[in-house]
Amino acid sequence: MTLRLGTRGSTLAMAQSTTIAEAVRARTGRDVDLVEIVTPGDRSSAPIPQLGVGVFVSALRDALLAKEIDFAVHSYKDLPTAGAEGLVIAAIPTRADPRDALVARGGLTLNELPDDARIGTGALRRIAQINALGRRLTAVPLRGNIDTRLRKLAEGEFDAIVLANAGLVRIDRGGEATEVLDPLLMLPAPAQGALAVECREDDAELREILAALDDEYTRAAVTAERALLAELEAGCSAPIAALAEVAEGDEGPEIYLRGAVFSPDGGFALRLSRTGTLADAAEVGRALARDLREEGADNALGVQHDPHP
Numbered sequence: 132m133t134l135r136l137g138t139r140g141s142t143l144a145m146a147q148s149t150t151i152a153e154a155v156r157a158r159t160g161r162d163v164d165l166v167e168i169v170t171p172g173d174r175s176s177a178p179i180p181q182l183g184v185g186v187f188v189s190a191l192r193d194a195l196l197a198k199e200i201d202f203a204v205h206s207y208k209d210l211p212t213a214g215a216e217g218l219v220i221a222a223i224p225t226r227a228d229p230r231d232a233l234v235a236r237g238g239l240t241l242n243e244l245p246d247d248a249r250i251g252t253g254a255l256r257r258i259a260q261i262n263a264l265g266r267r268l269t270a271v272p273l274r275g276n277i278d279t280r281l282r283k284l285a286e287g288e289f290d291a292i293v294l295a296n297a298g299l300v301r302i303d304r305g306g307e308a309t310e311v312l313d314p315l316l317m318l319p320a321p322a323q324g325a326l327a328v329e330c331r332e333d334d335a336e337l338r339e340i341l342a343a344l345d346d347e348y349t350r351a352a353v354t355a356e357r358a359l360l361a362e363l364e365a366g367c368s369a370p371i372a373a374l375a376e377v378a379e380g381d382e383g384p385e386i387y388l389r390g391a392v393f394s395p396d397g398g399f400a401l402r403l404s405r406t407g408t409l410a411d412a413a414e415v416g417r418a419l420a421r422d423l424r425e426e427g428a429d430n431a432l433g434v435q436h437d438p439h440p
């Protein structure tokens with residue numbers, strides 16, 4: 132039987148879904164139909180924080196649960212940290228480049244941008260880190276599909292924009308990055324560059340098919356980053372950054388997790404790291420979150436604590 136892959140219609144979503152559909156076809160010989168699902172997030176141009184974190188995801192999940200589609204491909208970083216009842220992330224394929232990219236008019240790098248350059252970006256995490264550079268750069272709100280953002284840059288609304296390098300590469304515009312930003316300067320969002328392939332929990336046959344697309348190292352890295360995010364209890368628009376990398380250690384592969392929290396003005400920046408085994412990925416994330424909290428992360432997040440616990 133033909134498998135139905137639900138997807139948003141954006142260039143990025145279509146590119147991601149097409150890649151996964153091809154991989155499933157190649158492995159199983161099964162036909163995969165792409166079914167376009169329009170989400171409220173696609174219809175509105177309001178800022179993401181006002182729309183809510185799950186705005187792109189809920190419509191796909193509803194379609195899965197209603198059996199209108201069999202599986203869906205999400206940008207992992209857009210998923211709320213809470214899972215969905217009755218659904219499972221059946222595959223986390225090998226991650227693309229997790230870093231952010233600068234696209235500047237005139238081919239400029241971050242260092243070459245003039246004082247008072249206007250940098251377009253929607254994410255508080257990026258705004259905070261641009262501010263934390265200590266340069267006289269102005270972060271200007273920008274949202275929309277990647278194509279829309281690139282168009283606004285070309286039209287002269289901004290001197291540069293910052294966006295996920297994986298997104299640029301996936302829509303075949305990776306060549307437009309004028310600098311791929313070192314995580315030391317711009318730590319990415321938890322799970323940036325990774326995909327989540329979701330299906331119904333009770334669909335054993337499809338789960339087995341999708342499991343073949345899973346990448347162990349990517350799953351461990353994303354697990355650590357997302358555990359950190361969940362432990363800090365913040366949605367995707369909070370200024371939290373995390374990047375886990377897997378390297379071969381003396382006793383097998385090891386996870387190296389960096390995490391950071393920022394105040395939006397960049398005046399507060401806290402960066403810490405931890406290492407651990409792949410099997411401990413979630414605990415590495417939670418432990419680093421606790422470290423961050425102990426060192427004052429809540430000052431940046433503005434979390435109110437009971438003064439008399």
Ligand SMILES: NCc1[nH]cc(CCC(=O)O)c1CC(=O)O
Nearest residue numbers: 206209294295297298323324325
């Ligand atoms: N928030 C939107 C979004 N969701 C996923 C990507 C890019 C691809 C990825 O991170 O997997 C983007 C664009 C961006 O952040 O610039």
